[in-house]
Every structure is written in structure tokens, then in C-alpha cells.
Amino acid sequence: MNTTKHKKLYQIPTQLLLLLLPLVASGITGCSSFFSKQTAQTSFYAFEGVSTLQSAQVKSQTQQAIQPTNTLPSLIVTHPQAAAGFDTRRMMYSRSEYKLEYFARNELVDTPSHMLQPLMVSAVEQTKSYSAVIPKLPAAKTDLRLESEILSLLQDFKTQPSKVRFIFRATVIDNATGKIIALREFDEQVNATSDDPVGGVKATNQAVKQVLDKLGLFCIETAITWKRAHASSPADSADR
Template sequence: MRVSAYLVLALFALAGCLPVPRTEEVKLMTLEADFTPSATQADGPALLVALPRARAGYDSAGMAYWRAPQELAYFARHRWVDTPPRMLAPLLVQALEASGGFSAVLAAPAVARAGLRLDTEVLRLRQNFSTSPSRVELVLRAQLSNVKTAEPVATRTFAATVPCAADDPVRGAEAANQAVRLVLTELAQWAAETARR
């Protein structure tokens, strides 16, 4: 019995001397964008912005990339700080406020009365390595609806493709931020013009 106790202690001591395998630190990336406020402030309706949704494959914090048809993969050591829909939600509100087309822009689940509701869906957010340099593709579908009747007013798909400065996830995140600014600026202008009509 004593021999096995010594053997266990020796194994623990030996385990303490062995080098612990190092794991690579995961880097967290963010989606960010700045929007220039419109010089004119329209007296449009209040707009309720629903939390964006995402197509399957894009509703995780994994940073997606693509090399061949039907193959979606994720970087092992780089992730988004949150899912793309949750990161886009406050940016959508900022872009719509900057458009100057609405009396108020409210993020769901706000309970204030609004005339229009905006629903969006991330159809694609990925770094495409099928070309060189790689490029980031962002595709976002938007639908404006009348809050009272729940009937769609207008629907449109917005897309941007931005080349990456280098073929790595950090440069991919930079390109993604440029794509977000382009898409959300265009979406906000469209929403403001639609609301005016």
C-alpha cells in the first residue's frame, strides 16, 4: 500500500515538472463604424429597429471565411466579440439617426409608439479567399413595415465587397468594418427616402 502511495506522489511531482502545452490566445475582433450626421433633419416618423437576424452560419461569434463553393469555415484563433447581428444592432441605430430622416430611432424592445419598423437579416459576412487579395463580402436584407398594419412598405438587399489589405483575419475585420459603413449608410439613406414617400 505504501509503495503505491509513493508512486502516486512521484507521478504528481513528475507532472509538475513537465512543460504545460501552450494554447494560442484567441483574439476578439469588433465591428465598428462612424456615420456623418445629415445637415438636414427631416420630420419623419419614429422608427423601431428590430434586432437583426442572421442566415444559418452567420449567427455565431465565429469569423467566417470561404474558399470553395458550399464550404463555410471559421478562423481558429480569431472571433467576433459577439454575433454579427448583435454587433450590427447599435450601428444600425447610429446610421439611421445620422440620416436625419426620422423623428426618433428606437432599438427594440422599446415600447414607445413608432410608425415604421425595420427588420434586417445578415445574409452573408465572410472573408472570401477564392481571389487574391481576399475580400470581405457583406450582404444585408432590409424590410420596412407599417407598425399599425404590419404590412411591408419596402424591401431591399444591400451588399458591399471590400478587398483586404492582407490575407489574414485582422485585415479581414478591417475590411468588414468598411463594408459595414458602406452598407449601413446606403440602407439608412434608403430608409429615410422611403419614409418620406
Template sequence: MKNLFHALGIGILLWISGCSVISAADSTIPRTYLLDIPLPTVSSPPRHGKTLLVAVPQSAPGFDTPALVYIRTPYVLEYYTQSQWVDTPARMLLPLLVSRLEASGLFGAVLSASTSPVVGEWRLDTEIVRFQQEFLTEPSQIRLVLRVQLLDMAARQVIATGLLEIKENTPSEDAEGGVLAANQVIARALNEVVAFIEKQMQP
């Protein structure tokens, strides 16, 4: 009987040790996050027959990375080591832009430069100038600066350019809080891009 209890004790200790090893290993795996914005569906016929090509968004130096970027002091970029985006913010932004512009009903067709070889009558260029969590205030904030440019491809000229800046307080002072605020910032940015383009289409 003593041998049986001894064996059971050893087995339990090994099981607990194994769980500890697994937990320790799991804690070193970075969490991967998505930009996941609920988008409306198209509810009305297109107001214009034009075709818009959405170019692949660009990123300023330091932001073309899946890492979550934050700053604690001005001019110094830092990156979370245990949290990251599933892809670069610029690449994640492209399908969101296409879907939001399709739902706006502004165009006869909205094309993505990543999948369509067709050149649209108009083209939208965007660049992420800043997309970072800023620990310069309390609570911290997510700050997005997005440069937008609308071009008439037939006339080969720039229709309009703009610089959108959006900030959102984070619900917690960590990467997860930054991700939640980042999704809200992107949702607001998509609406502002639509409003920017709609203004250019007014007679």
C-alpha cells in the same frame, strides 16, 4: 562563488521556461474583435416626426455565430479557430444601425427593439444573408449581403424591401485583414441603409 553562479543559472533557466509557458498559453487564447465604426453626431433637426423601431437583426443559417466565417471553395463555410467576434455580427449590428439612423436626422426618434417596449410608427427589419471572408480572389474579400425591409406599423404593410451587397478587399490574407475590411463594409452598409430609407420617405 560557484554555488552562487549555479543558483543564478538555474533561476534564469526557470524564468525563461516560465516565460515560454506563458507565451504558449497566451497563443491558444482566441483574439476577440469588435465592429467599431466611427459614427457622426446629429447636426440638424429631424426632417420627419416619425418614430422608427429598429428590430434585432437576424442571421441566415451558418452566420449566427461569433466565429469569423471564411470560404476557400464555393458553398463550404469554414471558421477561424483563434479569432472571433465579441458577439454575433447581428447583435453587434443593432446598436450601429440605431446610432447611424439617429445621426441621419430622418426621424423624430429611433428606438432599439432590444431596449424599448414602444412600437414605432415604422419598423426596420434586417437579415445578414452572408458575411464572410472569401479566398476566391487575390486579395481576399469581405462580402456582406444584407436584406432590409421597411414596414408601416400603423397601416400594417411593407413599404419597401431591398438586398444590399457590399464587397471590400482585405489588406492582408488573415483574420485581422478580414476584420479591418469587415468594419469598412459595415460602415458602407450603414450609409446604404440610410439612403434606402431616405428614398422611401421622399414625397
């Protein structure tokens, strides 16, 4: 009789344990899932490649462009286009020829095109070679129009260290005639400080800055060319 009671006393905790095991297991799984979600959060990055043109060549060209006897053209900067696959917030990389991939948990805060346009406006404004530099607006009328396209922007892991390659095309069009008066393609390659998305972002910002610097020079040259072509003759000046 006593033996049976003892057996029952020991059987009760065992039964409870069997009932609790699934709950404990699900709790552990839930915690694991929670922490894995915390560690798998997506990181976001932005372009900060602000142009800072300071060279003697730039200053000389700027002085030539803003001579008092010259009329400064106005410029509208349209939204950059992007080649297939590059009009996305996802960050692209390559590990083998002809194969492009995206980082799983690293993205840009906006598409390259949207982030680049205000930087382009700022870069051209700094040259002081235009009477006005504005983003595209429905009612805006300007002398010239800057159109552009992102041809490539990716981190290349086929080399060590990895590098970012940014290929960008700029086209300036005379709005009065609809003709292209200047076109240039920029191809910048910058080594990454580390072979990961963070190193790629740092290299991307440097590549963007270098392109913006060269875009500024390109726009100065274009303004000078346009003004020479539209220089007033003595008769025209007298009529004014």
C-alpha cells in the same frame, strides 16, 4: 576492495540520474505546454463601422425630409436576424465553392447581429429624418419598423487578395397597416489589406460602414415616401 568501493561511488549518481530523468522530462513538457497555451490565445474583434453620411445628396434629401410642414415618422429598429451559420461570434471564411470554415483562434466579441443593431440606430439617427429612432422595446409604439437580416458575412480566399462580402437585407414595415413599404438588399465587397483574420476584420468594418451609409440613404427615402402617403389634406389641416 578499493575497486568495488569506486564502482559503488560511480553507480549512485547514475541511479539518481535515472530517477530524475522522468521528472526533468515532465518539467520540460509542462513548460512547453504552458508556452503553447500562451501563444494559442484567442484574439477578439469588434465592429467599428460607424456611418458618416456627408454627401451633398444626403444633405439635400435630409432637408426635404425635415421640412417644417411635414410630420416626421418614428422608427423602431428590431434586432437583425441572421441566416444559418452567421448567428455566431466565430469568424467565417471560404477557400472553395460551397465550403464554409471558421478561424480557430479568432472570434468576434459578440454576434454580428448584436453588434450591428446599435450601429443601425446611430446611422438612421444621423439622417435626422425621423422624430425618434429606438431599438425594439416591449412598450414602444412607432409609425414604422425596420427589420433586417444578415444573409452573408465572410472572408473569401478564392480571390487574391482575399475579400470580405457582406450581404444585408433591410425591410421597412408600416406598423399601422402591417404592410411592407420598402425593401432593399445591400451587397458590399471589400478587399482585405492582408490575407489573414486581421485583414478580414478591417475589410469587414469597411463593408459594414458602407452598408450603414446606404442604409441611412434608404431610410431617408423611406421617410419621404411615408410622409407623402400620409400628407394631410386641407380639410384635415383645418380640423386640427
